[in-house]
Amino acid sequence: MSQSAPIIPGPDPADLIACPRCDALYRVSEPARGERAVCARCHTVLIAPRRGAGLQLIAVALTVVILVISATIFPFLTIRVGNAWHSSSILGAALSFHGGPFVFLALAVAALIVFVPVLRALLMLYVLIPLVWDRPPATGARRAFRLSEDLRPWSMAEVFAIGCAVALVKVADLADVDFGPAFWMFAVLVVLVVAQDTFMCRYSVWKSLER
Amino acid sequence: MEITGTVTTARAAGLIACRRCTTVWPAGTATCGRCGHAIASRDQLSLQKVWAWWIVGVVCYVPANVLPMLQTRTLGMVENNTIIGGAAQLADHGNWGVAIVILVASVMIPIGKFAVIAALAISVRHGSGMSQLRRQHLFELVEYIGRWSMIDVFVVALLSSLVQLGALAAVAPGPASLYFAMSVVFTMLSAQSFDSRMIWDPDTIVSRADRLRRLPGQPG
Numbered sequence: 001m002s003q004s005a006p007i008i009p010g011p012d013p014a015d016l017i018a019c020p021r022c023d024a025l026y027r028v029s030e031p032a033r034g035e036r037a038v039c040a041r042c043h044t045v046l047i048a049p050r051r052g053a054g055l056q057l058i059a060v061a062l063t064v065v066i067l068v069i070s071a072t073i074f075p076f077l078t079i080r081v082g083n084a085w086h087s088s089s090i091l092g093a094a095l096s097f098h099g100g101p102f103v104f105l106a107l108a109v110a111a112l113i114v115f116v117p118v119l120r121a122l123l124m125l126y127v128l129i130p131l132v133w134d135r136p137p138a139t140g141a142r143r144a145f146r147l148s149e150d151l152r153p154w155s156m157a158e159v160f161a162i163g164c165a166v167a168l169v170k171v172a173d174l175a176d177v178d179f180g181p182a183f184w185m186f187a188v189l190v191v192l193v194v195a196q197d198t199f200m201c202r203y204s205v206w207k208s209l210e211r
Numbered sequence: 212m213e214i215t216g217t218v219t220t221a222r223a224a225g226l227i228a229c230r231r232c233t234t235v236w237p238a239g240t241a242t243c244g245r246c247g248h249a250i251a252s253r254d255q256l257s258l259q260k261v262w263a264w265w266i267v268g269v270v271c272y273v274p275a276n277v278l279p280m281l282q283t284r285t286l287g288m289v290e291n292n293t294i295i296g297g298a299a300q301l302a303d304h305g306n307w308g309v310a311i312v313i314l315v316a317s318v319m320i321p322i323g324k325f326a327v328i329a330a331l332a333i334s335v336r337h338g339s340g341m342s343q344l345r346r347q348h349l350f351e352l353v354e355y356i357g358r359w360s361m362i363d364v365f366v367v368a369l370l371s372s373l374v375q376l377g378a379l380a381a382v383a384p385g386p387a388s389l390y391f392a393m394s395v396v397f398t399m400l401s402a403q404s405f406d407s408r409m410i411w412d413p414d415t416i417v418s419r420a421d422r423l424r425r426l427p428g429q430p431g
Contacts, residue, residue, distance in 0.1 A: 016235045018221035018228030021347065022411040025221045025228075025235065041218050041411070042347045046233060079373050081380070088372040096371035097384055105389050108396075109368055112361065146246055149231060153399060156365075159358055163365030169309060170370065174380070206232040210245055 017203075019044050047203040054132035057124060060196045064121040067189040068157075072114055075180035077164075079171060090114060090160075090182060112156040117193060120155050123148040124196070131208045142209050152197070161190040220411070222252045230408075257406040261332050264401035269325055271394035276318075279385035281367055286378065291385060294318065294363070317363050317391075320356060324398050327353045328405065335409045346410050350402070357399040364392045 018025050019039040030047060031037045037047040050056075071090055078087040094110035097103070123144045130138050138144070164183070171177055221228040226235040229243035229250045236244065243250050254260075279291035292300065294317045302310035327349050330339075334346060341349075367388045374382040 014234075016221075016226070017233040018226070018235050020228065020230040020233055021351075021407045022343075023220040023222055023228055023408040024218045024411075025224055025226070042344060077369075077373055079376070081376055084376040084379050086373065086375045088369070088375075092372040093365070093368040096368050097388070101389055102384065105364070105384075105392055108392065109364065113365070142246055146231070146248065153354075153358055153403070156358055156361055159361050160365045162359070163362045163369060166312075166362060167366045167369040167373070170366070171374065175374075175376075203233060206234075206246055 017046065019046060048201045049204050050199060050201065053199050053201060053204070054128050056199050057196060058128050058132060060192050060199070061121040061124040061128070064189060064192055064196070065118055065125075067185045067192070068114055068118045068121075071182040071185040071189060074182040074185070076182040076186070077168075077180060078178040080176040080178065081174065087180070090186065112154060113160040116151050116155045117157045117189075120148050120151050121196075123151075127205065127209070131205070137209050145205060145209060149202070155193065157186070157193050158190040161186060220408075222408075222412075227252045230406075253408060253412070254404075254406045257404055257409065258332055258335065260404035261328065261401050264397045264404060265325065265328055265332075268394050268397035268401055271390045271397060272321060272325070273390075275387045275391035275394050278387040278390065280363070280387040280391070281370065282383040282385050284381045284383075286380075293387065294391075316360070321360055321394065321398070324353050324356065324360075324402075328398070328401055331405060331410070335412075343410050347407060350405065350407050350410065354402050357395070357402055360395040360398070361392070364388055364395070 015028050016025055017028050019042060021044040022039060022042040024039055024041045026037075026039075026046070028047075029037070031049065033049050033051045035048075036045050038045055074089070075087045076089045076092070078085060090113065091110060094106050094113065097106040097109065126138055127141045127145045127148070130136065130141070164186075168177055221235050224235075225238050227238060227240055227250050228235045229246060229248050231248040232243060232246040234243060234245045236250065238252070240250060242248070276294055278293065279296075280294050281292045281297060283290045283292065294313070298310045298313040298317075301307075301313070331346060331350055331353075333339075334341070339346060367384045370382045371384045374380055
């Protein structure tokens with residue numbers, strides 16, 4: 001198919017973009033800041049630049065790193081029934097899977113809720129800091145951003161947060177639950193992780209990395 | 212702002228689009244020059260990959276429902292609960308709300324995902340009564356919901372690490388949690404393998420094109 005198709009003479013592919021979802025071809029006309037370019041056919045957002053997004057993303061990524069590290073250190077939840085009590089940390093939740101094949105599940109859960117979110121934040125810092133301060137992109141910045149994008153679906157901090165809510169509903173009838181500092185850190189973290197993905201205009205980042 | 216202009220596809224223009232960074236390249240390019248992503252006009256193996264992951268996902272979903280998800284020890288009594296058994300028990304105790312939430316999240320949504328992915332993969336080859344835009348939305352929904360199915364596994368992890376009150380009560384994960392997690396991951400991989408551009412390619416639909424040729428008066 002691709003061999004027999006005629007190549008349109010004239011237009012330089014450099015100023016064309018295609019919708020990643022439906023392949024519709026567009027000539028780039030960059031929207032004003034705060035506006036969005038949307039695919040006319042499947043409504044996928046193609047370009048959505050925002051003023052100061054780079055700096056915001058750096059701030060968010062830094063906070064994510066600090067919060068995840070502290071949230072894993074401080075106590076997360078404590079359960080109490082009469083005199084008996086038990087505390088759990090976030091890593092403790094992952095490590096509750098142990099023995100035999102459960103080890104893989106423990107590693108996977110720890111990766112999904114702690115390591116991947118932190119790694120993505122670190123990669124974003126590596127990519128964005130030179131760009132925002134008008135320096136040439138860091139070595140391997142493209143690879144770093146690509147990895148960060150690959151990991152996006154596997155960063156599940158916010159899913160874990162909703163899991164906490166469900167678990168609390170189940171436990172609430174049986175016992176009293178105390179929230180540790182890590183719980184509140186994690187709550188903030190979830191908002192930030194969601195913000196990280198909404199602020200970012202991937203088109204703008206890739207374009208800046210081209211320099 | 213909406214980008215204006217008539218819709219031509221990159222493929223129709225003899226170009227290959229990068230699905231990651233939206234740049235387009237001349238036919239024959241194998242790697243995107245901007246982001247380094249491997250590119251192809253259409254991923255020829257897409258449907259095979261979708262079905263392969265889909266089958267493994269469905270296979271893992273069976274033990275995820277048959278085996279116990281959670282083992283609860285209270286005052287010397289050991290109780291193994293499957294997903295559906297746990298929900299039934301909650302309903303028995305009058306806790307209908309939570310029971311319904313569990314059934315929707317752990318049973319209806321996973322089965323719905325399997326059904327939608329299969330329907331989308333079939334529609335690419337055999338056409339569909341549903342509009343392209345609606346199918347695109349279904350695909351985005353499945354892609355979005357995929358990760359949220361991990362909730363069950365996280366709940367099991369949290370309960371098992373939190374409810375450790377010695378002889379009073381202790382919760383341990385059951386083998387179903389492992390299969391459930393694998394089923395979620397494989398279903399996510401299946402959805403990710405789907406090249407949604409195929410939804411918009413009219414020429415891949417063989418039987419539909421034939422049908423239209425037989426009924427020339429019919430609007431497309």
